[in-house]
Structure formats: C-alpha cells, structure tokens
C-alpha cells in the first residue's frame with residue numbers, strides 16, 4: 001500500500017518534530033479521547049467524560065492548526081465563523097429537542113424495556129449483548145455506518161436533500177470550527193437514519209453513548225486543518241485526508257468518500273477515493289450561490305426558484321464579499 005503522498009505534503013511538516021507529529025496527531029488524539037471517555041465511563045460519568053475529552057480535542061486542534069496547518073490559506077477568516085457556530089448550536093438544539101419530545105410522547109418508554117434486555121422492538125433478541133463491549137461498539141459503528149453512508153449519499157444525489165446539505169459544503173475552508181455546520185434539517189435526517197436502526201435492533205444505551213462519542217471525535221478530526229499523515233488508517237477510518245476530497249468543487253471528487261466514521265461502505269459501493277499523486281483541493285466549496293448570513297442560510301433551502309431569484313438580488317452571497325464581515 002502506498003504511503004500517503006509523502007512527497008506531496010506541505011513543506012511546513014519538514015522539521016523532525018512536525019514530521020513525527022504529522023504521523024502521531026490523528027491516531028494519538030483519537031486514542032487519547034477514547035481513553036479519557038473510557039475512564040469516565042468506568043466512574044459512571046459518561047457525559048462529563050465526553051465533554052472533557054471534546055474540550056481536550058478542541059484545544060489540541062486549535063494549537064495544532066496554527067503550529068502545522070495543512071493549508072495556510074484556510075487560516076484566513078472567511079466571514080462564516082458566526083454562521084458555523086450558530087449552525088452547530090441550532091443543530092445540537094434540534095437533536096436535543098427531538099430526544100426530549102421522544103421522552104414526552106413516551107417513545108423512550110416504548111424502547112427502553114426492550115433495549116435494556118437487548119431485545120429489539122419486535123421482541124426478537126437481535127443485539128449481540130454477550131459480545132465484549134468493544135466489539136459491540138465496533139458492530140454498532142459498522143451497522144449505523146451503512147445507514148449514515150446512504151443518508152449522506154442521498155443528500156448529494158437527490159436535489160431536494162442537497163438543498164439542505166449544500167449549507168455544509170458551502171464553506172471555502174476546512175477547520176475544526178465548521179465540523180458542526182449543518183442545516184438542522186440535514187442533521188435531523190442523518191441522526192434519525194443513524195440511530196433508529198440501532199434502537200430497533202435493541203442496542204444498549206451504553207453502546208449508543210460510545211457510538212455518539214466515536215462519531216463526535218472522528219467528525220471533529222475530519223474537518224481539522226492540521227497537516228497529518230494517515231497511511232493505512234485512511235483505508236479503515238474517515239480521515240481528514242479523505243474528507244478534503246469530499247469537499248472538492250469538482251463533483252467527480254466531491255461525490256465520493258461519504259463515510260462518517262469508517263470507509264467500509266465507500267469501498268464496497270465504489271465511492272472511495274484516496275489519490276496519492278496530488279494534494280486535495282485548496283479551493284473547496286460549491287459552485288452555486290449560498291447567502292452569507294446564517295438566518296438566510298436557514299431559509300435558503302425552503303425557497304422556490306422565484307423567491308431565490310428575488311432573494312439573490314438583496315442578500316449578499318458567500319465568497320469574497322462575505323469576507324469583510326464575520327456575521
């Protein structure tokens with residue numbers, strides 16, 4: 001297997017320290033987060049442990065992005081920081097509300113007795129509860145990934161779904177802050193697609209919490225602007241090296257690498273790319289119009305052709321014009 005385009009890496013990783021960090025950063029940070037979360041689980045503090053690990057990851061990426069960026073251009077403000085954070089918060093709020101609503105209408109009571117004993121809602125014992133926890137989490141990652149893969153792929157291939165997913169792809173640089181930049185409708189679709197099958201199979205809550213943690217850590221790493229090497233890891237996990245191709249303006253590259261955590265389904269359904277002869281594109285984004293303001297981005301997917309035309313004349317779009325303002 002070819003090593004990850006070593007001759008194509010940025011000269012910014014030319015010192016021995018940066019060279020070794022570029023190899024160690026992805027596996028090191030991912031392992032650190034998993035170990036911290038594991039310790040917290042053993043003390044019965046899964047949420048606290050997850051939040052602490054997430055903060056450690058954010059702080060590490062903040063410094064690494066400045067110390068050894070993958071693209072210097074991506075350190076420049078793009079006028080979207082406020083929108084990135086606002087989408088992240090709206091999305092998290094929507095998902096939390098959904099879980100709360102599920103509790104209020106009694107859905108959780110419907111599922112809990114079944115999941116607590118490893119039974120699916122149909123009454124059959126579908127979940128392999130006797131397996132070691134690590135293996136159950138790995139199984140959950142692979143099973144949920146099948147649904148996440150297809151929800152992501154359909155978000156690219158079905159125009160009505162792309163309207164919402166385009167908000168994520170409209171960014172012109174990748175960094176850890178735009179990890180959670182999804183239109184809330186897009187997130188809702190993806191979260192439901194990923195979680196419902198596992199709940200129906202009777203996956204225990206502890207497995208679902210681990211799956212959520214793995215998805216959060218890999219997602220944050222996927223968007224970071226840190227010069228990293230991955231080698232064989234890119235043939236198992238969704239690494240930043242793969243996801244940068246997914247943000248290409250060229251749809252021959254952009255409509256590839258749909259994996260959220262692992263790349264198994266991309267390989268099986270032939271949408272996996274990992275070119276070794278060139279660096280991923282610097283000029284990421286979409287070729288269509290996207291309004292620059294957060295509130296306009298929320299509205300944009302709902303507008304019909306006529307309204308969009310009208311809107312375009314009044315609202316500034318993303319790109320150069322947006323760089324002057326960060327709101």
Ligand SMILES: [Zn+2]
Nearest residue numbers: 152156165246
């Ligand atoms: Zn996408």
Ligand SMILES: [Zn+2]
Nearest residue numbers: 168223243247
């Ligand atoms: Zn992305």
